[in-house]
Amino acid sequence: MPTNTPVNSSANANSLMQQAAQSIISGSTGNPSMDIGALVKSLVNAKTAGHAASLTASQTSSSTRISAFGALSSALGALQAGLTSLTNGGLQSTFTAVASGKGLTATSGAGAVAGTYTVGVTQIATAQALSSAGFTGNKALGTGTLTLSLGSQSFKVEVGGTNNTLSGIAAAINSASNNPGISATVINGTDGAHLVLGSSKTGSANAISVAVGNVANDNGLSSLGVTSTADTTGGASKIDSANSAAAWRQSAAAQDAKFTINGIASTSANNAVSGVLTGITLNLSAAAVSATDTQTLTVSTDTKSQAATITNFVNLYNTAVKTMGALTSYTEGANTQGALIGDSTLNTIRNSLASIVARGVDGAATENGHGRMNLMAIGIKLEKDGTLNVDSAKLGDALSANPTAAARLFDPTNGIGTRLNDQITHFTKKDGMIDVRTNALNADLKRVTQQQSDLSNYAAQLTKQYQAQFTALNTLMARMNSNTQYLTRLFGGANSSGTLANK
Structure with a gap:
């Protein structure tokens, strides 16, 4: 990260030394009062300014890197939170349940299976x-x-x-x-x-x-x-x-509520009926009651919700990639650059995540060996800058026509979501790569703070030493100046014949 601080500090130190020298010259050529405070300050600054500037630059660099790793950790944490439904089987269990008649609604959950069911309601549950x-x-x-x-x-x-x-x-x-x-x-x-x-x-x-x-x-x-x-x-x-x-x-x-599903009779103490049809909760109301009529309940894959979940994952992944890009950016001639340019930890994280996304997952066995499936199968393209680009139309079509593709890509056991989640945990956990680097930078900050304290103590001691030396020098110079004036009056000067000359 380029900076002009050391150059400026050196120039300032030279200027201060010149001021100190001029003060000494002035005092020795008849200046009756030497500014000891300014002289001492100039000399102490000349001695310590370079080291102080170096410590300040080191402190700024470490603090900036700590903040950068914090931003990286936050982006990875947001991505990991968005992976939940891609790692727990939730994506594969996303269904809609729609009834053809009135008074019956349904919600789907884990374990639901696509299918069509005939439901008849003859009585709803009521309270006395x-x-x-x-x-x-x-x-x-x-x-x-x-x-x-x-x-x-x-x-x-x-x-x-x-x-x-x-x-x-x-x-x-x-x-x-x-x-x-x-x-x-x-x-x-x-x-x-x-x-x-x-x-x-x-x-x-x-x-x-x-x-x-x-x-x-x-x-x-x-x-x-x-x-x-x-x-x-x-x-x-x-x-x-x-x-x-x-x-x-x-x-x-x-x-109790009384109803049939595909002709099989059942009862329920309440109108939110669960456990009768696996993964489906039926919600009954009086409008559904009929002694003879039935209605059709259709359970199907909710491709819109699946697409929204996958798109959200892509957006969070892209945010993480862009965050890493900003932290390693370089602009020629700029005063400031990315805080983690060339950082091995960030490069390891970026390459690991990119490898998982680009590699995809193993597919079914083929004549040539073991097949492989990547995100292109569901309309997601990996761009040159490392981000992902979703073709919404292709994604929707793939989820409808080939639901097994998404199921394989995001399989809870070894799918993309699971492997990303495991890798992010490895990076962000306590004593993980980011934690180790952050702890090392905090240790550097602690050392710099101690060195700044030591330098401050040294400057105080040097100030005390110089103060005593130049006070004595000023006293001596004042005495010499007084003697010079006396001898001038006694022996005569450029415009006087002197006291002795008149005798």
Whole structure:
């Protein structure tokens, strides 16, 4: 990295020496006052300026290189983050799932397989809701204990003198810390106030029951007991008419979703159905329900998402390549150049990544041996400057017509993404190549800082030494000057006959 600092420092040092010499000459030829401070500063600077400039240049160079390796590490880290779906099989598991009718949507995930399926929905999963009989006025209902159950989970609510109204009981239910998912509210109708209980969980197993115990001063509290019976076949829940029908009404039943896939019947406690069709989550709604009609679910490769993932990888790879190019750039005549020109670490990293991208992956066996496939197979060209160029049309066509090409190029075991990821980890990990170089540069900075401190101490000692020497010299010169003036007056000078001459 060219710099004019040493030349300028040498010129400054020579100038300072000339100033010091002139100061001495002036003082010895009759100048009554020598500027000792300026003289000492000039001499000390002349002694230390060159070394100080050299240390500053070294410090600047090391700091610049550390920053350069930081920029390189950041670019490689961004590239590595973009490789995730190219190393974990995610690219090969990118599918779309589209239904032909209403009320049915689907999302795909790992394990999905392209195919066409017939789906029929006869019932969706719902959550139970119960309404109590009406109570006139906001009266006290008595005290006791309510044990509420949601499926197999239960909790207790103590009803005392401060919360024994419908609104107080609803608030106590909602605030119970171990409530598994029962909400309570009060609805005021023409026949009075009703306590309404609802479940946050769908499915026939999540039916609500209320047991009332330890009742005292009963004024309607005992009528809040209700027993719900779940349908073990996934059908609608019911309330026990023997002790509940008179006081409670089921406004919505707890039931499972019921559906068929390719004629195979299945149920689900909720409407986000997973685990029935591998890699696919079905989302059911009431619009899909039909006693006779079915609709078609088509699972196919999502080539648009795949193309976006691959294009993102190319952009991040190009950013890393351009970063390395900027760090090693050279412009003739420029004051500053790339911070890592000729750096062996950067060259090793650049060549390693370029080799992986250019080499591609081994393909299927051929008559001539083992075949090979590179990125050109999916419309990605390696340019002379090391960057990659995506032909979007060719990429889309390749993903549609030859999905195995992308699968082989980005195979999780030994594909391009996996090998790039492993190589970047080798470069950026602790004690990796970049870390070793950065640590060495930091050690250089530490040494330079110590040398600067030592030079500063030396300059202080030299200043003290010169200060004492030139103070003594100035005193001597002043005495000599005084003697000269005396002798001139005594013996006469150029314009005087002198004191002795008149005697």
